Amino acid sequence: MKKRVLPALAVALTLAAGGPSWAAEAAITIKEYGFKPNVLVVAKGTKVTWTNEDDIPHNIVGAGSLFRSAALDTKDSFSFTFENAGSYTYFCQLHPFMTGKVVVNP
Amino acid sequence: MRNETRPIARRQALKCMAWAGAGVAWAVVGGVPRSVLVGSAKAAEMTAGAFHFVQISDNHFGFGKEANPDALGTAKEAIAKINAMPTPPSLILHTGDITHLSKPVEFDIAQQTLGELRTKDIFFTPGEHDVLDQDPGSLYRERFAKGSKGDGWYSFDQGGVHFVALVNVMSFAAGNAKIGADQLDWLAADLKSRSASTPIVVFAHIPLWPIYPDWGWNTVDSELALAELKRFGSVTVLNGHIHQVLQKVEGNVAFHTAMSTAYPQPRPGEAPSPGPLKVPADQLRRLLGVRSIDVVPGKTALAVVDTTLADA
Numbered sequence: 352m353k354k355r356v357l358p359a360l361a362v363a364l365t366l367a368a369g370g371p372s373w374a375a376e377a378a379i380t381i382k383e384y385g386f387k388p389n390v391l392v393v394a395k396g397t398k399v400t401w402t403n404e405d406d407i408p409h410n411i412v413g414a415g416s417l418f419r420s421a422a423l424d425t426k427d428s429f430s431f432t433f434e435n436a437g438s439y440t441y442f443c444q445l446h447p448f449m450t451g452k453v454v455v456n457p
Numbered sequence: 458m459r460n461e462t463r464p465i466a467r468r469q470a471l472k473c474m475a476w477a478g479a480g481v482a483w484a485v486v487g488g489v490p491r492s493v494l495v496g497s498a499k500a501a502e503m504t505a506g507a508f509h510f511v512q513i514s515d516n517h518f519g520f521g522k523e524a525n526p527d528a529l530g531t532a533k534e535a536i537a538k539i540n541a542m543p544t545p546p547s548l549i550l551h552t553g554d555i556t557h558l559s560k561p562v563e564f565d566i567a568q569q570t571l572g573e574l575r576t577k578d579i580f581f582t583p584g585e586h587d588v589l590d591q592d593p594g595s596l597y598r599e600r601f602a603k604g605s606k607g608d609g610w611y612s613f614d615q616g617g618v619h620f621v622a623l624v625n626v627m628s629f630a631a632g633n634a635k636i637g638a639d640q641l642d643w644l645a646a647d648l649k650s651r652s653a654s655t656p657i658v659v660f661a662h663i664p665l666w667p668i669y670p671d672w673g674w675n676t677v678d679s680e681l682a683l684a685e686l687k688r689f690g691s692v693t694v695l696n697g698h699i700h701q702v703l704q705k706v707e708g709n710v711a712f713h714t715a716m717s718t719a720y721p722q723p724r725p726g727e728a729p730s731p732g733p734l735k736v737p738a739d740q741l742r743r744l745l746g747v748r749s750i751d752v753v754p755g756k757t758a759l760a761v762v763d764t765t766l767a768d769a
Binding site: 383384405406407408410419421422424425442444445446447448 | 522523557558559560585586588589590591593628632633634670671672673729730731732733
């Protein structure tokens with residue numbers, strides 16, 4: 352158990368030394384033409400990673416084009432760190448009926 | 458299959474194609490489509506002296522997943538079919554999804570492979586899979602739509618027909634496909650000087666009639682474009698996107714969606730999602746194909762023939 356924790360701690364310390372506060376991470380899965388979870392609530396500064404589990408490509412476009420991924424083929428990922436509180440809707444440009452939301456708490 | 462006012466069931470369409478052997482010709486006379494055996498005397502008479510062109514769609518160069526591991530191979534088969542047509546088409550319309558992921562290498566393969574078509578006049582409109590680059594649509598436009606306006610729309614005249622290429626894959630709002638105000642303004646101006654007797658062929662990737670909005674198989678402002686086309690006596694709308702043949706006639710407007718050369722998709726609403734339809738390998742070629750269209754002098758209707766890769 353200790354062996355697993357130590358590298359993680361080292362990473363955290365490195366990040367802390369670099370200035371930013373604790374870097375949280377969260378994941379969204381793209382599956383069956385949907386974003387899971389569809390509404391994700393995170394704290395400010397969270398790095399959100401989308402991973403495509405479908406056998407067809409998708410992409411991520413944040414409303415207002417704050418963030419925009421390239422085409423994500425099967426198993427491809429895209430990450431964006433939300434630095435400001437707010438509610439961010441996003442959709443898939445290939446299938447614009449696929450929409451999701453990230454709510455960032457202050 | 459006569460007098461259709463709703464999409465034709467694929468099963469039904471396939472039955473008809475099997476019966477016809479080489480496909481079904483759709484003659485739209487007085488707004489009512491009739492199917493005619495291809496190769497029959499009637500079909501020959503119908504198309505004599507016609508201006509002949511072809512629609513190819515949804516090659517998805519770069520696709521290689523389970524639904525068709527050799528999408529490049531089936532695209533080449535489609536090209537060979539067009540090259541072998543007894544009457545070479547005067548032009549070819551490509552209704553988009555040329556590539557799968559808008560990668561430069563996919564565009565290169567597309568250019569090289571489509572370059573094998575003997576007919577060199579190919580007119581493109583992009584699919585949503587062609588505009589995924591960081592500057593959306595720039596890779597597509599520099600290769601396939603030089604000299605086009607806005608996001609890639611344009612028009613031209615050939616064989617007495619006025620052709621209009623619309624782009625409905627560039628709207629980056631959540632929801633469904635859109636033509637947009639700028640393009641609609643351009644369309645109104647483009648059509649203004651044409652006489653009502655000019656046959657109009659509009660081609661765009663995503664269907665311009667609501668087939669299944671839950672899957673994005675519609676264009677939210679298509680009615681605004683159709684309003685501009687209302688005064689014309691013969692309007693044919695050719696779309697891709699849904700990888701299957703569906704047809705509808707509304708007044709003077711005939712709508713047709715085309716088969717892909719890469720992989721089939723489920724019928725509207727008949728699967729949890731519109732993802733690629735996996736079929737046994739020996740059935741795949743019956744669901745892929747190309748379309749030829751004849752403009753027959755003296756007839757307001759265009760004759761539309763869909764041919765699968767399995768057809769002789």
